[in-house]
Amino acid sequence: MTTTRPxxxxxxGAPSTGTPGRHRGxxxxxxxxxxxxxxxxxxxxxxIAPFFILFAVFGLFPLGYTAWVSLHDWSLLxxxxxxxxxxxxxxxxxxAYFWNAxxxxxxxxxxxxxxxxxxxxxxxxxxxxxxxxxxxxRLGMLLPNVASVVAVAVIFSQLFGRDFGLINWVLESxxxxxxxxxxGTASSxxxxxxxxxxxxxxxxxxxxxxxxxxxxxxxxxxATLDGASWWRQLTSITIPMIRPTIIFTVIIxxxxxxxxxxxxxxxxxxxxxxxxxxxxRQFQTLTLYLYExxxxxxxxxxxxxxxxxxxxxxxxxxxxxxxxxxxxxRSSA
Amino acid sequence: xxxxxxxxxxxPPRLAYLxxxxxxxxxxxxxxxxxxxxxxxxxxxxxxxxxxxxxxNLVDNVRRVFExxxxxxxxxxxxxxxxxxxxxxxxFSTLAGFAFAKLKFxxxxxxxxxxxxxxxxxxxxxxxxxxxxxIRFGWTDSLQAVIVPALVNAFGVxxxxxxxxxxxxxxxxxxxxxxGAASHRLFWHVVLPVARPxxxxxxxxxxxxxxxxxxxxxxxxxxxxxxxxxxxxxxLRSGYVTDFSLVLTGTLLATVPLLVVFGLLGRxxxxxxxxxxxxx
Numbered sequence: 001m002t003t004t005r006p007x008x009x010x011x012x013g014a015p016s017t018g019t020p021g022r023h024r025g026x027x028x029x030x031x032x033x034x035x036x037x038x039x040x041x042x043x044x045x046x047x048i049a050p051f052f053i054l055f056a057v058f059g060l061f062p063l064g065y066t067a068w069v070s071l072h073d074w075s076l077l078x079x080x081x082x083x084x085x086x087x088x089x090x091x092x093x094x095x096a097y098f099w100n101a102x103x104x105x106x107x108x109x110x111x112x113x114x115x116x117x118x119x120x121x122x123x124x125x126x127x128x129x130x131x132x133x134x135x136x137x138r139l140g141m142l143l144p145n146v147a148s149v150v151a152v153a154v155i156f157s158q159l160f161g162r163d164f165g166l167i168n169w170v171l172e173s174x175x176x177x178x179x180x181x182x183x184g185t186a187s188s189x190x191x192x193x194x195x196x197x198x199x200x201x202x203x204x205x206x207x208x209x210x211x212x213x214x215x216x217x218x219x220x221x222x223a224t225l226d227g228a229s230w231w232r233q234l235t236s237i238t239i240p241m242i243r244p245t246i247i248f249t250v251i252i253x254x255x256x257x258x259x260x261x262x263x264x265x266x267x268x269x270x271x272x273x274x275x276x277x278x279x280x281r282q283f284q285t286l287t288l289y290l291y292e293x294x295x296x297x298x299x300x301x302x303x304x305x306x307x308x309x310x311x312x313x314x315x316x317x318x319x320x321x322x323x324x325x326x327x328x329x330r331s332s333a
Numbered sequence: 334x335x336x337x338x339x340x341x342x343x344x345p346p347r348l349a350y351l352x353x354x355x356x357x358x359x360x361x362x363x364x365x366x367x368x369x370x371x372x373x374x375x376x377x378x379x380x381x382x383x384x385x386x387x388x389x390n391l392v393d394n395v396r397r398v399f400e401x402x403x404x405x406x407x408x409x410x411x412x413x414x415x416x417x418x419x420x421x422x423x424x425f426s427t428l429a430g431f432a433f434a435k436l437k438f439x440x441x442x443x444x445x446x447x448x449x450x451x452x453x454x455x456x457x458x459x460x461x462x463x464x465x466x467x468i469r470f471g472w473t474d475s476l477q478a479v480i481v482p483a484l485v486n487a488f489g490v491x492x493x494x495x496x497x498x499x500x501x502x503x504x505x506x507x508x509x510x511x512x513g514a515a516s517h518r519l520f521w522h523v524v525l526p527v528a529r530p531x532x533x534x535x536x537x538x539x540x541x542x543x544x545x546x547x548x549x550x551x552x553x554x555x556x557x558x559x560x561x562x563x564x565x566x567x568x569l570r571s572g573y574v575t576d577f578s579l580v581l582t583g584t585l586l587a588t589v590p591l592l593v594v595f596g597l598l599g600r601x602x603x604x605x606x607x608x609x610x611x612x613x
Contacts (some may be wrong), residue, residue, distance in 0.1 A: 021527060029571065032430070034514075035344075035515075039515050039516050040436075040516075041438070042437035043432075043436065043515075043517070044432040044437070044441070045432075045434040045438060047428040047429055047432035047436070047516075047520075048428070048429045048432050048433070050425045050428065050429075050485065051425050051426070051428070051485045051490055054425075054484050054485045055451075055485050055487070055563040056483075058463065058481065058484075059450070059456065059459070059482075059487075059509070060453065060468075060483035061459075061483075062459030062460075062461075062462035062463045062466065063454065063459045063462075065459070065462035065465075066459055066461060066462050069462055069465070071463060076468075122352075122354075123353070123356055123554050126345070126349045126353055127351060127353075129349055130345065131349070131350070131353070135600060136355065137353050137542070138492075139595075139599045139600070139603065140356075140357040140360055140361065140604050141356065141357075141360060142362065142599065142602065142603055142606070143360050143361060143592075143595070144360050144363070144364075145547075145597045146558040146592060147364065147539060147591070147593045148544070148545035148547065148563055148566075148587065148588070148591075149545065149547060150545075150547050150566050150567055150584070150587075151367070151566070151584045151587060151588050152363070152561045153581055154367075154566065154570055154581065155363045155364070155366065155367045155581065156363065157368060157570075157582060158366075158367075158577050158580075159363065161577075163379075164378055164379055164380075164383060165383075166366065166383045168381055168478050168487065169382050170382055173382075186555065198359070198360075198363065201608065202356075202360060206606050206607055207603065207605060207606065207607065209607065210416045210606075210607035210608070237401035251453070255453060255455055255517060258455075259457050260454050261457075261547075261548050262547050262567075265567075266567060266570055268342065270570075271577065277486070286458065287548075290460075291552075292447060294460070294464075295460050295464075295552055297353065301464075301465065303463050305461045305462070308457075308458045308459070308460070308461060309458075312455075312457060312458050315455065319453065323455055
């Protein structure tokens with residue numbers, strides 16, 4: 001459409017029709033045009049402005065400011081902030097507890113994400129069939145996602161309890177024996193990974209389901225005629241066809257997984273363990289480590305900011321690696 | 334022949350139902366178990382085997398939760414926080430989504446790309462400066478510290494843009510323009526009515542997220558009267574001896590409103606999640 005058309009048909013009662021004399025032009029048409037042009041050119045910016053202003057102040061600015069703070073000895077306890085360059089980063093990278101937190105985070109991430117996405121794929125594949133009670137099943141899949149991470153962590157801490165937990169009772173009844181879930185490194189990682197997987201599997205299954213519904217039906221029909229099993233159909237048709245979605249979920253789960261905080265924090269019984277992630281830091285994650293330094297021990301904001309930036313770097317690297325890896329898997333299949 | 338074959342092929346095997354029922358069981362069980370524990374008195378939890386059926390102590394436990402921590406205040410705080418954030422996110426996302434989907438302006442693609450790219454950046458990483466900003470503003474330990482940074486989010490803009498691109502007919506906007514309607518009138522009379530279903534879904538998702546948020550409220554709120562529900566819950570949990578029936582009663586109380594919303598509107602939430610997904 002052209003810019004002149006609307007001005008030719010001025011609606012009755014438009015606010016500007018009453019003020020033609022204030023502007024040049026015979027019947028106020030140029031005022032109409034100018035108003036229209038301004039409306040078309042300016043309004044979009046007006047509409048995105050609230051978002052970008054708030055987003056810039058409370059979203060982007062803090063991210064950049066973190067880098068600045070990380071170069072300082074910046075503490076709540078003193079008024080002066082001394083510039084220390086990369087000292088915080090040097091200290092961080094030589095701290096064994098940092099590497100421990102990084103190892104724990106990656107271990108929990110892998111344990112929580114890989115099986116989760118695998119099961120989500122299978123569940124989504126089942127949900128594409130013509131099921132009775134389809135809505136019922138889908139609602140059920142999403143149910144865990146509605147609960148908060150705090151609720152999930154609290155409920156599972158009870159289920160994984162050493163003495164009176166339901167899971168240990170089951171393990172004992174089938175002759176495996178009880179496990180002190182909180183005490184061990186591997187066992188605590190497994191317990192935390194279960195919480196993550198429980199909450200997110202159904203959600204990811206729904207996302208896969210959405211993608212699967214866009215896969216042409218006749219691909220499956222000809223595959224079935226060729227006698228391909230459902231497993232073969234899943235690996236040779238479905239997975240390659242929904243690759244962008246898989247990459248998307250892998251990256252999102254990775255970013256989410258690297259930030260795990262509430263689960264380990266609440267999994268520890270109480271006291272200082274909630275910040276160190278167990279008595280021997282066996283499940284302290286990177287965010288817990290950040291929290292420990294930034295908001296618990298002397299409010300070392302500079303050091304905590306350095307941790308945040310290193311985490312950001314790790315997230316970028318891992319996300320990129322994931323992207324390349326998933327693409328490679330697809331092209332070799 | 335092909336119709337018969339199609340029907341037969343897509344009739345799910347019994348194993349599919351069994352698997353899905355098992356998944357459903359594992360999805361629902363922990364929530365059911367929190368009800369079991371919440372309705373028992375704490376000593377019943379020291380028995381082996383653990384109780385598997387609800388007891389009679391729910392009312393008593395609920396009363397104890399409200400006595401132990403200011404839980405009523407926490408519920409009100411969470412309601413204020415979540416409702417404000419939801420209203421704001423829906424309004425600003427629809428405005429920005431309309432602009433990105435249907436209005437032409439310079440740099441629109443670049444700006445939208447920026448929005449999508451920042452969806453990948455965890456907000457948590459800016460937590461220290463955000464806290465410093467709150468100190469500077471004098472907002473620490475106040476609800477506005479929780480509300481204001483969450484008033485907009487990139488996901489909402491992306492979601493509304495996607496929806497309006499498909500659902501909002503460009504001809505309708507052009508017709509409105511020819512009738513001389515300014516953009517703001519188009520927004521109120523054309524865009525908003527069309528956006529209503531997506532706005533409802535985005536609203537529900539935002540409300541869920543805001544209600545369940547934990548890390549930032551934990552950092553910025555310090556007095557129990559200002560706690561949101563999730564922080565109040567974690568406060569119930571801390572301490573060397575955990576009264577599990579008390580804690581899980583609190584958990585249940587914090588989750589029930591969401592379960593009710595989900596029960597009533599779950600279909601739409603699912604539709605929204607599937608719509609927001611990147612399609613293959």
